[in-house]
Amino acid sequence: MKALKSIFSLLLSLVLIIGLVSCSGNNTASNNGVTENVGTEVAETTKPVNPNRPNIAENMKKTYKIGVLQLVQHTALDSSYKGFVDYLNEKGIKFTEDYQNASGEQSACETIAEKFANDGLDLCYAIATPAAQSVVAHLENVPIVASAVTDPAGAGLCKSNENPQGMLTAASDLTPVDAQFDLLVELIPNAKNVGILYCSAEANSKIQADMAIEAAKKRNLNAVEYTVVNSNDIQTVIESMIGKVDVIYVPTDNTIAAGFDTVATICNENKIPTIVGEESMVDKGGFATYGINYYSLGRLAGQMAEEILINRIKPGDMEVRYLDSNSCTRKINEETAKILGLEVK
Numbered sequence: 001m002k003a004l005k006s007i008f009s010l011l012l013s014l015v016l017i018i019g020l021v022s023c024s025g026n027n028t029a030s031n032n033g034v035t036e037n038v039g040t041e042v043a044e045t046t047k048p049v050n051p052n053r054p055n056i057a058e059n060m061k062k063t064y065k066i067g068v069l070q071l072v073q074h075t076a077l078d079s080s081y082k083g084f085v086d087y088l089n090e091k092g093i094k095f096t097e098d099y100q101n102a103s104g105e106q107s108a109c110e111t112i113a114e115k116f117a118n119d120g121l122d123l124c125y126a127i128a129t130p131a132a133q134s135v136v137a138h139l140e141n142v143p144i145v146a147s148a149v150t151d152p153a154g155a156g157l158c159k160s161n162e163n164p165q166g167m168l169t170a171a172s173d174l175t176p177v178d179a180q181f182d183l184l185v186e187l188i189p190n191a192k193n194v195g196i197l198y199c200s201a202e203a204n205s206k207i208q209a210d211m212a213i214e215a216a217k218k219r220n221l222n223a224v225e226y227t228v229v230n231s232n233d234i235q236t237v238i239e240s241m242i243g244k245v246d247v248i249y250v251p252t253d254n255t256i257a258a259g260f261d262t263v264a265t266i267c268n269e270n271k272i273p274t275i276v277g278e279e280s281m282v283d284k285g286g287f288a289t290y291g292i293n294y295y296s297l298g299r300l301a302g303q304m305a306e307e308i309l310i311n312r313i314k315p316g317d318m319e320v321r322y323l324d325s326n327s328c329t330r331k332i333n334e335e336t337a338k339i340l341g342l343e344v345k
Contacts, residue, residue: 054310054311054312056310056311059309059310059311059312060092060093060094060310061094062094063094063095063096064093064094064095064096064122064123064309065095065096065097065098065119065120065121065122065123066095066096066097066098066121066122066123066124066125066305067097067098067100067116067119067121067123067124067125067135067142068081068084068097068098068099068100068124068125068126068127069100069102069109069112069113069116069124069125069126069127069131069134069135070099070100070101070102070127070128070131071101071102071104071109071127071128071129071130071131071148071254072101072102072103072104072128072254072255072258073101073103073258074254074257074258074260074280075257075280075283075294076148076252076257076278076280076294077127077128077148077254077257077294079280079293079294079295079297079298080127080147080148080173080294080295080297080298080301081099081125081127081298082295082298083294083295083296083297083298083299083300083301083302084125084147084298084299084301084302084305085097085298085302086298086299086302087298087299087301087302087303087306088302088305088306091302091306093306093309093310095122098116098119098121100112100115102130102131104230104231104254104255104258106130106134106201109130109131109133109134110134110137110138112134113134113135113137113138113139114138116135116138116139116142117138117139117140117142121139121142122142122143122309123142123143123144123145123305123308123309124139124142124143124144124145125144125145125146125147125301125305126144126145126146126147126168127146127147127148128148128149128204128254129146129148129149129150129155129157129202129203129204130201130202130254131146132144132146132149132152132155132157132168132170133155133156133157135168136157136166136167136168139167140167141167142167143167143308143314143315144167144168144169144315145168145169145170145171145301145304145305145308145315146168146169146170146171146301147170147171147173147297147298147300147301148173148204148252148254148294148297149170149171149172149173149204150172150173150174150175150204150207150208150252151172151174151203151204151207152164152168152169152170152172152320153320154203154207155203155204155207156203157170158170158316158320161319161320162319162320163316163317163319164315164316164317164318164319164320165316166315166316167315167316168315168316169304169315169316169318169319169320169321170301170320170321171297171298171300171301171304171320171321171322171323172320172321172322173204173252173278173292173294173297173323174322175208175251175252175277175278175291175292176290176291176292176325176328177208177211177212177215177251178211178215178218179290179328180215180249180275180277180289180290180291181212181215181216181218181219181221181249181275182290183275183288183289183290183330184247184249184275185219185221187273187275187287187288187332187342187344188246188247188273188275188342190246191221191246191247192221192222192246193221193222193224193244193245193246193247194212194216194221194222194223194224194245194246194247194248194249195223195224195225195226195241195244195245195247195248195249196209196212196213196216196223196224196225196226196248196249196251197226197227197228197237197238197241197248197249197250197253197256197263198225198227198228198250198251198253198256199227199228199229199230199253199254199255199256200227200228200229201229201230201255202253202254202255204252204253204254205251205252205253205254205255205256208251208252208253208277209225209251212249212251213225223249224244224245226240226241228255228256230255231255231258231259234255234256234259234262234263235262235266238262238263238266238267239266241272242266242270242272245272246272247272247273247274247275248263248267248272248273248274248275249274249275249276250263250274250275250276250277250281250286251277252277252278252291253277256281257278257280257281260276260280260281260284260285260286261284261285263281263285263286264281264284264285264286264336265285267285268285268336268339268340271339271340271341273287273288273336273340273342274286274287274288275287275288275289276288276289276291277289277291278291278292278294279291279293279329279331280294282331282332282333282336283333285333285336286333286336287332287333287336287337287340287342288330288331288332288333289329289330289331290328290329290330290331291328291329291331292323292327292328292329293323293327293328293329296323296327297323297327300321300323304318304321332344
């Protein structure tokens, strides 16, 4: 009997030892022949948080202060502003805005930019090149998104369009000048002399005028530049073109766009067709365009603002962006075509 008890005790001890050994192993479990490391999942949850990773949920809870500086009021720039605001609202980004319009005055842009410098902004949205130039000069540590700027680097707003490096990035309104001259030749095949009308004070427009001259040369057209300093010059300059040009080309120039009613009135009365940079000028009596949509441009700028505010991407690390060809629209004013006596197929 004592021998049986001894054997039983020995067997019990062996079972306990085997159990302890299995518990002190690699914490593996078998499930239908698949071995899982039980400790791996615990290790994953104890990894330190990456301090450089943005806390998007927390960033979405904040209310941001945004300053908006628009150069002048006209349909294209108004649409760019609306697209920007609509995008942020649709994404659920909370913000208060200080909207300022400089009414086309560079001195007003400077005054507004100086005010913004003391307002503790989280971001500034600058609409048009002169507005962007003012805020870049005065806002040292505030992220800036610009729109309605053709060539930010060429306008001195950043180091390069591919790698801005500073506090500004932009949604460019670079217009398809070459395609617009194709449209000009298609709709007005007998044209020989092209007047290129723009405001000499806008760097944005000078860049496009240079592109237009090259486009005209490629098509054996004679191109002559006609410039205004401000809106007060528009009527005089347009009247000086009568009898000298067969067609007028207008790029996305803010001064001309704001005063385009005058341009359209004089040109249509004198049977001078206008090929313009964007569709709001067609709505005001211009003949035709193949141009970008400024509401879409504003939404693109809003997306860039979202990446800065919520994803914490530095504007200097964001290349300048452009709308794709799907955002360009061919538009012809049929009433103007009738006034001009032009047939549109």
